[in-house]
Amino acid sequence: xxxxxxxxxxxxxxxxxxxxxxxxxxxxxxxxxxxxxxxxxxxxxxxxxxxxxxxxxxxxxxxxxxxxxxxxxxxxxxxxxxxxxxxxxxxxxxxxxxxxxxxxxxxxxxxxxxxxxxxxxxxxxxxxxxxxxxxxxxxxxxxxxxxxxxxxxxxxxxxxxxxxxxxxxxxxxxxxxxxxxxxxxxxxxxxxxxxxxxxxxxxxxxxxxxxxxxxxxxxxxxxxxxxxxxxxxxxxxxxxxxxxxxxxxxxx
Amino acid sequence: xxxxxxxxxxxxxxxxxxxxxxxxxxxxxxxxxxxxxxxxxxxxxxxxxxxxxxxxxxxxxxxxxxxxxxxxxxxxxxxxxxxxxxxxxxxxxxxxxxxxxxxxxxxxxxxxxxxxxxxxxxxxxxxxxxxxxxxxxxxxxxxxxxxxxxxxxxxxxxxxxxxxxxxxxxxxxxxxxxxxxxxxxxxxxxxxxxxxxxxxxxxxxxxxxxxxxxxxxxxxxxxxxxxxxxxxxxxxxxxxxxxxxxxxxxxxxxxxxxxxxxxxxxxxxxxxxxxxxxxxxxxxxxxxxxxxxxxxxxxxxxxxxxxxxxxxxxxxxxxxxxxxxxxxxx
Numbered sequence: 001x002x003x004x005x006x007x008x009x010x011x012x013x014x015x016x017x018x019x020x021x022x023x024x025x026x027x028x029x030x031x032x033x034x035x036x037x038x039x040x041x042x043x044x045x046x047x048x049x050x051x052x053x054x055x056x057x058x059x060x061x062x063x064x065x066x067x068x069x070x071x072x073x074x075x076x077x078x079x080x081x082x083x084x085x086x087x088x089x090x091x092x093x094x095x096x097x098x099x100x101x102x103x104x105x106x107x108x109x110x111x112x113x114x115x116x117x118x119x120x121x122x123x124x125x126x127x128x129x130x131x132x133x134x135x136x137x138x139x140x141x142x143x144x145x146x147x148x149x150x151x152x153x154x155x156x157x158x159x160x161x162x163x164x165x166x167x168x169x170x171x172x173x174x175x176x177x178x179x180x181x182x183x184x185x186x187x188x189x190x191x192x193x194x195x196x197x198x199x200x201x202x203x204x205x206x207x208x209x210x211x212x213x214x215x216x217x218x219x220x221x222x223x224x225x226x227x228x229x230x231x232x233x234x235x236x237x238x239x240x241x242x243x244x245x246x247x248x249x250x251x252x
Numbered sequence: 253x254x255x256x257x258x259x260x261x262x263x264x265x266x267x268x269x270x271x272x273x274x275x276x277x278x279x280x281x282x283x284x285x286x287x288x289x290x291x292x293x294x295x296x297x298x299x300x301x302x303x304x305x306x307x308x309x310x311x312x313x314x315x316x317x318x319x320x321x322x323x324x325x326x327x328x329x330x331x332x333x334x335x336x337x338x339x340x341x342x343x344x345x346x347x348x349x350x351x352x353x354x355x356x357x358x359x360x361x362x363x364x365x366x367x368x369x370x371x372x373x374x375x376x377x378x379x380x381x382x383x384x385x386x387x388x389x390x391x392x393x394x395x396x397x398x399x400x401x402x403x404x405x406x407x408x409x410x411x412x413x414x415x416x417x418x419x420x421x422x423x424x425x426x427x428x429x430x431x432x433x434x435x436x437x438x439x440x441x442x443x444x445x446x447x448x449x450x451x452x453x454x455x456x457x458x459x460x461x462x463x464x465x466x467x468x469x470x471x472x473x474x475x476x477x478x479x480x481x482x483x484x485x486x487x488x489x490x491x492x493x494x495x496x497x498x499x500x501x502x503x504x505x506x507x508x509x510x511x512x513x514x515x516x517x518x519x520x521x522x523x524x525x526x527x528x529x530x531x532x533x534x535x536x537x538x539x540x541x542x543x544x545x546x547x548x549x550x551x552x553x554x555x556x557x558x559x560x561x562x563x564x565x566x567x568x569x570x571x572x573x574x575x576x577x578x579x580x581x582x
Contacts, residue, residue, distance in 0.1 A: 048477055050392065074480025081474040087330055088470045088526040098471060102480040106464020145475075152479070 001026050002047070002077070002156060002188075007056035009042055009212075016042045017053070017212045024156070029182045030190045031199035034209035035233055040192045041081070043209075044160050048079045060156075074102035077156035080149045082164060084141075086133055092144045093129040096120055099151030119151040122177060138165035146174065150181065157181075157189045163198065171195075175202045197247050200224045208232050220246060270525040270534075277537045284544045291552055311547055313448045314501050314508070315515075315539030320455065321497035322512030323519070323535045327469055327528070328490045329400065330393075332520070335513050338400055340407025341498045342507035344380060346433055347410040348373055350417040353429045361428060366443045374499040380406075381495040391484050393473045433506055444503060451500050455493060462489065463528040470526065511564050514571060515539045 002024040009017040017039045024030055032040050045051035047058065049065065058065040060076060068076070078099075086095075096119055100112040108116070120129050123143045133141055142165050149157055162178075163171045179202055181187050193199045199206050199220070206223040208215040210232055216223050223229075224246035226239050237250035268276070288308060293300045325336045352369075353361045384406075388399040421429065459466075468476045469486055477483050501508065519535035546563050 048474065050474065050477055070477075070482050071480040074478065079474070079478040081478075084472060084475060085330075086470060086472065087332060089520075090470070090526050094526070095471075098468060098475070098479060101464070101468055106467070148475075149478075 001061060003059045004043075004046075005057050005059070007043070007046060007058070008054045009039075009046065009051065010054050015212055017046075020056070020209075020212070020214055022207065022214060022217070024190060025188055025205060026155075027182060027186045027188050028204035029179060029202060030188070030205045030207060031203040032190065032192045032207045032209060033194075033196050033199050033232075034215070038209040039212040040209055041160055042212075044079055044081065044158055044192065047077065047158060048081070049073075071102050074152070074154070076154055077158065078149045078152040078154040079158040079160070080145055080162065081160045084145055089132050089134065091130055091132055092125055092136070092147075093120065095133060095144050096129075096147045096151050099148040099153075102152065115153060116151050119147040122150060122181075123147040124173065139167060139170050142166055143170065143174070155188060157187055159189070159191045161192050161194060163193065163195060171198065178202070196224075196229070200247060201245050224248060268524060270523060270527070270530040273522065273524050274530060274534055274537070277534060277541065281537050281541045281544070284541055284548065288544050288548045288551075291548065307547070308544065309445060310504055311543040312540045313445075313452065314505050315541075315543045316452065316536040317455075317497040317501040317504075318508055318512040319515045319519070319535040319539035320459070320532055321494045321501070322516045323528075323532060324466075324490050324497075325494050326516060327466055328487065328494075329396065330470070330472065332517070333513070334400070335510075336494050336498050337507070338407070339381075339384075339403035340405075340410055341377060341495070342502065343407040343410035343414070344377060345373065345499070345502045345507060347414045347417070348376060349432050350414045350421070350429055353425050353432075354417050354420055358425055358428050361432075366441050367447070370444060370447055370499075370503050373503055374496060377495045377499045378492060381491050385488060385491060389484070389487065396487065448500055448504065451496055455497060458489065458493060459528070459532055462486075463532065466490075466528040467526070508561060508564075511539070511542070511561075514564070515542060518571075 004020055004022045004024075007017055007020040008015070020039075020043065032043070034040055042051060046053050047065075060068065060073075065073070093116065096116045097108055097112070099119065100108055100116060104112045120126055123146055125140070125143055125147060128136065128140060128144075131140075133144065136144065142162065146159065146162055149159065159178075162174060166174060175198055178189050178191065182189055182204075191199075201220075203220055205217065206220055207217040208223060208228070215232055216228055224239050226237070229237055229239065229248055229250075233250070235250065237248055239246055239248050241247075285308065289301055289304050322335050326332050326334060352364070356364065384399055384402060388402055389395050418426065418429075465481055465486060468479055468481050469483075469490075471479070473483050476486075515538050516535050519531055519538050522538075523530050523534040525531065542564065543560070546560050546567075550560050550563060
């Protein structure tokens, strides 16, 4: 269980996060939604210890996050941020191998390679595994990075807009794979999503953020409501029930 | 995606593994060294070997330190056109030399204890680096760039300082200073060599222990941190290593910077791996090969009619043009 209590973050006079308290489930898929600038990425930066909160505390399985050794923490939670620019010529397989770094420390064992192959296979990248990253399309790169994070094999996985650059087919495939990972490997996966319909269809829980605060959190049925979403995004929209899913129409 | 799609292969020497490439390069280096030591011996063998090996060691040390420093700096900055020179190291070195000549005079400067001189230069460079790190590094990539920008400004400041000192010197002092500042690959002081081997050992151990972490640094700060790397500690370690290596090579032969860029780029192309355990030795050996063969050409084919640094710049320039043209076509 990851618990954030009263997290505040401010740069000078600008409050980025205000009193964010949240507990993330032990297993299942949680989506964080919200307009640009709501503080979603800052929250991930705090969980990655790239950013120290101005006040408040993060606890992982009961222990404060600061008390963890870096490497031990890297076996508990992994985070994939946006914009992963790499200059070096690294192949997909080698990139995924980096996901095992907290375990092998530079010397991958046969067991590590097995996990790496599995992660590559899981993301349908077996054909591309010897390609260099600069020979891949944006979507393929994105999948390679997700494979790396899966290879890290942590209980908690945070993905910042994993569907960026992906076409419909691969977006759906990724969300299905993340769901499967939640169920089969009993992981807790937290994704920051901009497409709220993906959030609605695949999440166990949706957390919405606005102006650095948690606006709502609950099941997709609870959060996918006209008034809640209109309030969140400040725009007209309507939520429709199609079969058993709630979908938001906001294109018009 | 059909089965028939062939996987693209690396452009050069497709069948050679990085290990073999390294071995091949090592053979070339050994060959170049043998050639350099034994070609056209006029005096007694023992004398020639003794005379030439002193210079050879300098070449090898500089080849190692400049290449490694440049490679580390590029890994740190995630930028393949930068060299440590951008942080104003060379300018600081020049400033230190000029102030020394000014305050100690010609005789004082030339009789300075080499241990003390090297120790002081290195200490100053490391101190400058630490101060920049403390004051400007905020634990993220942007501040790293900010720190480098500050380094450029400091470089200009140091150069202006040196220019001021130059004006205060008398002609003899100026001549001595000029001599100290030109990159000359002459035989060096044995004491400096001892220090160099110490530095070499320390660096080698540090690199051996951290090469895998250096690879992770290539992924950028976010991923590296998520993979359990202490990013700030790595930044500090790399900066310190770079400061030590640069001060070593400048103390040995004076400022050389273009050379590192050339060698490291060749290493990226030819080493066949992004991994530092191959890249570092490859770049180091390539640096040695370039210097030793350059010196060989200089001594035996041109009869000392030109400087080694000029040869390197010449071939380096040609190579760089070729690189750019090829990249433009691709």
